[in-house]
Amino acid sequence: MTDLRVGIGSLKLKNPVMTASGTAGYGAELAEFFDPSLLGALVMKGISLEPWQGNPPPRITETPCGMINSIGLQNVGLEMFLREKLPFARQWDVPVIANILGTSADEYVRLAAELDGAGVEGIELNVSCPNIKKGGISFGRDMAVFARLVGAVRKTVKSAALIVKLTPDAPVAEFARAAEESGADAVSLINSIPAMAIDVNTRRPLVKNVIGGLSGPAVKPIAVRMVYQASRAVRVPVIGMGGITEGRDAVEFMLAGAHAVAVGTAIFSDPMAPLKILDGIRAYMENHGIKRVSAITGSVRT
Amino acid sequence: MKSASSDTSSILSRAAVKSNIKLNASNFILGLVPERALPGPRPGQFFMFGIDSRKDPLLRRPFCYFRKEDGAIQILYRVVGRVTTLMTGLRAGETVEILGPLGNGYPDFLGSKAEEAGNGKGKTPLVIAGGVGLASVYPLLAGLDGRAHLFYGERTGASLLLVDELRRLSGQVTLATEDGSAGFKGTAAEAAKVFLKGRDKKDFTLYACGPNGMLKAASALGVDGYIASEEKMACGVGVCLGCAVKTAGGFKRACKDGPVFKIGEALFD
Structure with a gap:
């Protein structure tokens, strides 16, 4: 019998497979395909204080073994999330991790306070948003701003596990360490990688926003490397993601140091992907005589 | 042990290619027989279509429901890019993946x-x-x-x-x-x-x-x-x-x- 349980701070997960924010909505659409209770955790689409419209189309384009998106963090806003989306997700026996977006530290703090009070099990900070007060530089790329943000949210969050999602657009070990020192219970990585693709016939960028975020199997080796570096820089758990499409990909992230993994773009190709990946992890454990999934974490032989 | 991913969805299916008829240089009709019965479809609905489970091409592509003929669901496609080019090479008996029917079709127009x-x-x-x-x-x-x-x-x-x-x-x-x-x-x-x-x-x-x-x-x-x-x-x-x-x-x-x-x-x- 395999033991798939993992702990992420105060979060007790029945298995290490969660959804990546922005790839599973607020759960309802995926529930048409499988019972979300089977997941380790449900990570919700990012939430801002007010609803965000997102970017004009085209918003997506496929690239070799990957895709670029410029959705623009479209979301229903905090009020609708608390009134409809969160209560709906409570029908499933699965920890809910809210992902929060702000354009100022104050917005993050207010979001975190409301969501912590509403009883979400985890709060994930998306620090890739433009910091309006800092002239649009993302919170995730300015070390001092980043550490202050994490520290401020830490003071607010009393019961939920605080997860900081790192941007791949900055030195990952340093930011992971800063997140830990500022009180994060875990770090998650990687967010999509800034990228661009051009239609050579029309000479137009393939997403209207010009630059978008690259995800999918194309980014996986980069993500594995960053998870490896981050996990060696911190003691808090690491949640790994980036192009996981099958069980062995998830195992690879865990070998590199991840305690849990998130499935993102693979859901777009196949809504059943998270469960197939979980099956693959279980099969790997059985084949290798591994009883506890946590024993895989960080066991790469270097 | 029972697999966690035993498919509970009624709209996801592997399908056998029945025909791939060339109408002219760039337009084809692909006939598909799903391995299990799918509900509908209604005019205006669509299917997400994947050639196989490889990682490249990565994403399925949407094609609207065209018609049913000889027990096959047909889609009419135009060759515009990599996936549709690959589709022209599909032969009867090959297996593909379809997800659907999806979306809201045209509203009831009779009755x-x-x-x-x-x-x-x-x-x-x-x-x-x-x-x-x-x-x-x-x-x-x-x-x-x-x-x-x-x-x-x-x-x-x-x-x-x-x-x-x-x-x-x-x-x-x-x-x-x-x-x-x-x-x-x-x-x-x-x-x-x-x-x-x-x-x-x-x-x-x-x-x-x-x-x-x-x-x-x-x-x-x-x-x-x-x-x-x-x-x-x-x-x-x-x-x-x-x-x-x-x-x-x-x-x-x-x-x-x-x-x-x-x-x-x-x-x-």
Whole structure:
């Protein structure tokens, strides 16, 4: 019998497979395909204080073994999330991790306070948003701003596990360490990688926003490397993601140091992907005589 | 041990290729027999289609339901990129993956709900198809019992598809070509505009599918009805938010909130 349980701070997960924010909505659409209770955790689409419209189309384009998106963090806003989306997700026996977006530290703090009070099990900070007060530089790329943000949210969050999602657009070990020192219970990585693709016939960028975020199997080796570096820089758990499409990909992230993994773009190709990946992890454990999934974490032989 | 991923979904299926018929250099009809029965489909709905489980191409592609024939679900596709090029190589007996039917089709256009849909017996259905948008409105024509007036446009006469069949299925067919090599010189929406001149627009219900420029022109004809939008999709099931359609109420999803929208709801720049 395999033991798939993992702990992420105060979060007790029945298995290490969660959804990546922005790839599973607020759960309802995926529930048409499988019972979300089977997941380790449900990570919700990012939430801002007010609803965000997102970017004009085209918003997506496929690239070799990957895709670029410029959705623009479209979301229903905090009020609708608390009134409809969160209560709906409570029908499933699965920890809910809210992902929060702000354009100022104050917005993050207010979001975190409301969501912590509403009883979400985890709060994930998306620090890739433009910091309006800092002239649009993302919170995730300015070390001092980043550490202050994490520290401020830490003071607010009393019961939920605080997860900081790192941007791949900055030195990952340093930011992971800063997140830990500022009180994060875990770090998650990687967010999509800034990228661009051009239609050579029309000479137009393939997403209207010009630059978008690259995800999918194309980014996986980069993500594995960053998870490896981050996990060696911190003691808090690491949640790994980036192009996981099958069980062995998830195992690879865990070998590199991840305690849990998130499935993102693979859901777009196949809504059943998270469960197939979980099956693959279980099969790997059985084949290798591994009883506890946590024993895989960080066991790469270097 | 029971697999956690035992498939509970009723719309995900592997399917056998039954036929892959070449209509002309760039248009094909692919016939698929799902391994298990799928519900529907209704005119205007679509399927996410994947050649296999490889990582490249990564994403499934949306194709609207074209028709059922000899126990096969058929999709009409135009070769425009890498996936559709690969599709031309599919042979009978090969296995592919389909997810669907998905999305909201055209509303009921016959029977009791027809009145609610603003398409009572007194109204003549005007159907406008631009290019391969024909695939979306084709199953409507059969359901409309030969009452429809079809306006079908292509760049050039040689590209027009299935014209004899369309004449059988429709009360009236107006062909339009941008180069004037067949029928009306101009777009299908322009042909419809000429037709409507001097007629009472309340006597018609419009159904249109084609490129966004055409949908914009069709929406501006002043006739009530429906358009089916075409947008790039990653998931087709409502989670990626890739297929954004601009509406007065913000961006909506072509896959889940559409692809069929009431005229005036979807806004085109």
